[in-house]
Amino acid sequence: MQFNLKTTKREEIINITSQIQALVSRHSIKEGLCNIFIPHATAAVTINENCDEKVCEDFLEYLRKQIPKNCWKHDVVDGNGDAHVKASIIKPSITIPIQHNRLMLGKWQGIMFCEFNGPRDRTIIVNCLNTK
Amino acid sequence: MQFNLKTTKREEIINITSQIQALVSRHSIKEGLCNIFIPHATAAVTINENCDEKVCEDFLEYLRKQIPKNCWKHDVVDGNGDAHVKASIIKPSITIPIQHNRLMLGKWQGIMFCEFNGPRDRTIIVNCLNTK
Amino acid sequence: MQFNLKTTKREEIINITSQIQALVSRHSIKEGLCNIFIPHATAAVTINENCDEKVCEDFLEYLRKQIPKNCWKHDVVDGNGDAHVKASIIKPSITIPIQHNRLMLGKWQGIMFCEFNGPRDRTIIVNCLNTK
Numbered sequence: 255m256q257f258n259l260k261t262t263k264r265e266e267i268i269n270i271t272s273q274i275q276a277l278v279s280r281h282s283i284k285e286g287l288c289n290i291f292i293p294h295a296t297a298a299v300t301i302n303e304n305c306d307e308k309v310c311e312d313f314l315e316y317l318r319k320q321i322p323k324n325c326w327k328h329d330v331v332d333g334n335g336d337a338h339v340k341a342s343i344i345k346p347s348i349t350i351p352i353q354h355n356r357l358m359l360g361k362w363q364g365i366m367f368c369e370f371n372g373p374r375d376r377t378i379i380v381n382c383l384n385t386k
Numbered sequence: 387m388q389f390n391l392k393t394t395k396r397e398e399i400i401n402i403t404s405q406i407q408a409l410v411s412r413h414s415i416k417e418g419l420c421n422i423f424i425p426h427a428t429a430a431v432t433i434n435e436n437c438d439e440k441v442c443e444d445f446l447e448y449l450r451k452q453i454p455k456n457c458w459k460h461d462v463v464d465g466n467g468d469a470h471v472k473a474s475i476i477k478p479s480i481t482i483p484i485q486h487n488r489l490m491l492g493k494w495q496g497i498m499f500c501e502f503n504g505p506r507d508r509t510i511i512v513n514c515l516n517t518k
Numbered sequence: 519m520q521f522n523l524k525t526t527k528r529e530e531i532i533n534i535t536s537q538i539q540a541l542v543s544r545h546s547i548k549e550g551l552c553n554i555f556i557p558h559a560t561a562a563v564t565i566n567e568n569c570d571e572k573v574c575e576d577f578l579e580y581l582r583k584q585i586p587k588n589c590w591k592h593d594v595v596d597g598n599g600d601a602h603v604k605a606s607i608i609k610p611s612i613t614i615p616i617q618h619n620r621l622m623l624g625k626w627q628g629i630m631f632c633e634f635n636g637p638r639d640r641t642i643i644v645n646c647l648n649t650k
Binding site for chain 3: 289291292293294295320321326327328330331335338339341342343345346347349379381382383
Binding site: 417418419432435436438440443444447448452481483490492494 | 553555556557558559584585590591592595599602606607609610611613645646647
């Protein structure tokens with residue numbers, strides 16, 4: 255299963271928990287796992303606090319300061335060297351347990367798509383499986 | 387399956403390999419996978435050297451210096467902005483292969499629970515499955 | 519399944535996509551997942567751009583600057599403290615979806631073995647499973 259996402263800024267963090275949960279709910283999984291994979295080399299996926307938007311702003315600001323633009327060997331080719339470093343550190347895959355058709359996320363956890371080189375049309379791949 | 391952990395400091399790395407292996411051993415898995423998931427937004431899980439305790443001290447000290455306290459937008463809300471950044475970079479999930487009911491960890495690898503905002507009562511979720 | 523890799527430098531990034539795809543092709547998987555695990559405490563695995571070699575050089579140079587040699591408590595034991603910090607931040611595991619016996623990687627994505635303390639003989643463990 256997969257779905258698409260249109261990002262609107264060069265860098266942004268987008269909470270995709272509800273889209274993932276909607277796909278998980280199509281299955282009948284008493285106990286299982288859900289893998290989320292981003293098939294792009296300048297985007298990633300992680301989990302972060304889902305309540306105060308400042309948390310994701312802090313995360314993005316940290317990455318921006320640590321991995322600034324315009325100082326990478328790859329920039330000669332297409333100017334997004336920083337986006338590749340960010341994506342390969344955060345990584346494009348995460349696996350989350352499922353119980354009774356629900357993602358077993360903690361109360362404060364949301365699944366966050368990380369755009370590092372937008373705006374672009376992005377794809378999110380979701381695979382669910384029973385472990386019992 | 388899941389188990390609880392009581393952390394005792396604001397930040398600490400706790401080797402949880404033996405607890406995970408005990409849960410894996412309850413199954414009969416010739417070849418499979420074990421996913422470990424932390425349902426908290428200020429904690430994470432990784433793998434690190436299991437012998438010299440200084441290795442985990444180095445890891446934590448690196449994160450403390452890179453992601454210091456008291457300089458995040460979220461701190462106005464509850465003062466743990468740094469813990470969220472640390473958790474979303476290390477991420478709360480890891481998947482490890484199993485062979486003949488044993489985690490296929492290297493000799494020097496241990497599974498490390500990362501507390502970034504303790505002391506707290508924490509939960510660790512463990513899912514195992516056969517791949518054959 | 520597993521295969522071996524001989525690294526030739528202290529630090530290098532090696533594209534292992536073709537070796538992983540060859541192992542995936544031995545199965546008959548319409549829809550599934552592939553987990554890659556590195557059983558070493560000074561190596562890791564991530565995904566990065568597979569075309570311009572400068573991208574992986576940028577990634578490694580970033581880690582070298584952020585996590586320099588010779589300033590870690592563990593260095594008293596064996597001088598590879600930096601390699602452990604790098605490995606536990608990048609982590610030794612990644613899970614990738616499979617469709618019709620092919621890894622569902624994006625056009626620009628390659629699976630990258632990260633050597634942080636070579637040259638050494640390394641092992642890569644690969645587990646595939648059907649999700650349908």
